Amino acid sequence: MHRTPHSSPHLRVMSVLGLLAALLLPLGMTFAPGALAAPTADPVRVMPLGDSITGSPGCWRAVLWNRLVDSGYKDIDFVGTLPPQGCGQAHDGDNEGHGGELVTNVADQNLLPGRLASTRPDIVVMHFGTNDVWSSIAPDRILAAYTKLVAQMRASNPDMRILVAQLIPMNPSSCAGCAQRVVDFNARIPGWARATGTDRSPVTVVDQWTGFSTAADTYDGVHPNASGDAKIAARWFPALSAVLDAGVPQDPGDPGDPGGDPAACTARFRAVSSWQGGYQGEVTVTNTSASAVSGWTATVVPANGARLDQLWNGSLTTAANGTATVRNAAWNGTLAPGASATFGFVATAPATAGNPAATVTCTGTTPAA
Template sequence: MHRTPHSSPYLRVMPVLGLMAALLLLGLTPAPRATAAPAADPVRVMPLGDSITGSPGCWRAVLWNRLVDSGHKDIDFVGTLPPQGCGQAHDGDNEGHGGELVTNVADRDLLPGRLAATRPDIVVMHFGTNDVWSNIAPDRILAAYTELVAQMRASNPDMRILVAQLIPMNPSSCAACAQRVADFNATIPGWARATGTDRSPVTVVDQWTGFSTATDTYDGVHPNASGDDKIAARWFPALAAALDAGVPQDPGDPGDPGEDPAACTARFRAVSSWQGGYQGEVTVTNTSASAISGWTATVLPADGARLTQLWNGSLTTAADGTATVRNAPWNGALAPGASATFGFVASVPATAGAPAATVTCTGKAPAG
């Protein structure tokens, strides 16, 4: 059968070979094929704790969806345990083992294997409820915390660690538990200040204030839907700030100039209060070794308070009351150790307690 020239594979290849030979004779080489830049790895977040975190721990689903809705899409919740439902799509991997005591996890060295299997960048830890129920001394629980932090840093020297002041507990079978939780929570901020480092900060997230065992749990211990919403709302600003800071770059890959985060801290104080409101103040301090060109703070007021006025910054408020405050043009640049302060007025429900707020901040390095 007669074949046309187009049906011969040799005739299809020869023009290409001839062109390449001509290019080589002229001292030219074909340009390499462009390749797409590798996608950045997602930030890996480990929810760590006991049944409040993992059985089913539906605050994780609420938190996941809120992070995604706010633009944090390149994240990966990790853990050796699978999701347990919760009625909404989310990344349900977690490390919330029902019934576990943090002291047992430390004593039996259970965490290193879990870290090796999941390689988190950030740990979100609500752990110690069973220890408090078992009347274990706060100092021993904190010693377990310290051991776990050391294991986290052995896994990842740049680990960022969010530690909760535990939600209240008031089960019918433990009359003393309510006070024990309050006593233990009071020790956590001092421990965190002593344990945190510039490279691996420890951030305390107040899950206790404004949480009611009567309305936010179904048994005096475990959160119901209302409790899940409150827990997620408290984690969100601290975790969002850690995500905004980004995963530390590999050596030789410093990232885009001017976009590297710089360390800063935020401190809240109540200036004055009255029926139905109060005046608050937040001080942002540059705790890094270099200057920053701007900062962003988040303020989550306790007990349903809402910021209604703000000065020395620009304000954006989310539906749940979380306020995002960015520096004004005149107070964003801070030398190492320098501070800037913004003030606000908040309205509060009639049932609110003393003024309180969870505050965090991130800094922006100047363009190189």
Template structure:
């Protein structure tokens, strides 16, 4: 059992010290960054309270919480309590289902309508684990306004508990069929989170960023382009776990704004394909390259494997090499190879297709290069 401290029993304490000494001992037992806060009705230590905060990705049913809970339990973190005004919402495994994941909610509405303080007062969390803003991004709300809502919520968390520890996610990717612009909006918003966290974090109440975006695929890790399936739940829980256990162990999950990428700070990138224009015998393709790491990318290479026998015939925004089997290798141009964390660039091409080809598609993969030391 980890991360909590148990006070002596009442009878033992009364035998050992006089009344004034007992009061002093109780006051001292409240110290430490995650020590339970005593009330008039509660003079014993309690489990560390963790609030999962967000929208349907967190709460409807938000089965990553079940995966995370059971992993924590199985690795010895048993004196914890997931808290929230909502309870179990499904999932096929036993777990502490309390949460604050309200389906359909926008973080800007929660801030504007002052909804969080009552939820905090009812649950008294020590740690908040927040994946919030997907509905705002979908609604095309400006990143500045979403981040202002984040700041308002952090103020309210600290009013509830000046020692609040806060983990904030870079949102998982989103690619719903009804919102073609959403994928890029998530990238643009995520790019702003590390700087916001660095400016908001304090020694007493740290804000750390947990990268839920990198390595998460809307094709394989969601069932609708937005909400995680079982694979996605596993990935989300795996990203929260080290950051959360660092707090439970009395440490920190990394510097404020560190997205927590795997790979020891090495740059990484992702690539996504779309076909904005199609005609008989060919189409125009576009590939977006995104720096998915916390390190600058000094250059990138993308492989493009077009489906149905298509061949790239023209390219702009990069340098093209084509193999005999039609696989295309594209390296950056001189002007678009350097990408800051979260930043994106695009290159385009023309592809020729056989008459029998179906809807344009291509498999794309990206590798990144670090700056020379």
């Protein structure tokens, strides 16, 4: 990761090569065009992970993104299975902030591995647990969920850099005990991080609590307003920029890497329409490999208790826990490199489910040699 205002390893290499060229050119030696070009790296992928404070609309992400770009960090990519949700300013809005989610449920239901597989982050920026604290879940159980998620992050990327927030204050009118429960939980996070971090995959605690006012910085005692967004972004920025400046090892298993095991496809979910008790969704499967695939299988994990009932342009199998497996139809399984196929579905959902959301992944089948 390079930042324009600071010297990077690539720039230092260029300086050495430039000096070498200056010494050799008088001797009649020349370099082919592009011979001194700096090596390029994939953008560093940053996953914002959490609940509605992160995702809906989670405008601190927009503030943070633009501050990073304005500070010279160009090779960054915010990633997640959820799309941008407004905020009124241009930014990379992909995120993994699912409204209403409990971190304990994400751990118990193993929801994170599929999301990691779809987005392959190098860094996770996590503010997660507000709904668990609100639900009076014990700190020990929340921290156990944190530990499980960290293990899943490292299974996805052994070099994962993890930034974990001490939660912003919470004082909703319906929860008299929430304010103190946040204080009690936050006090446990630094010790958990010291025990969980490793040299290869460090865990950095970011204090989002100090200086944050539920009266001035939220609109309902929980969710940040514009002032709160600015404060959250200001706390994430130095911690994230320090990780970027230190350099992030790129995942050796990225698609397209020589000798890697490239993913055959990616899948992306879109909500077409919604109504009380259900919604229509659409998933686009894209062949991201260099070869044609002869078939594909997508996995759809609907959020918040939804369940797929009807499906077209594929065949549907639904597990007892609601996880749906969709296989291509006879006419849309063969995809050339870069080609896509789309299937649609209707899902039923509890009245309290909130905005439609789903985690989607896929695998492809290459033709027999």
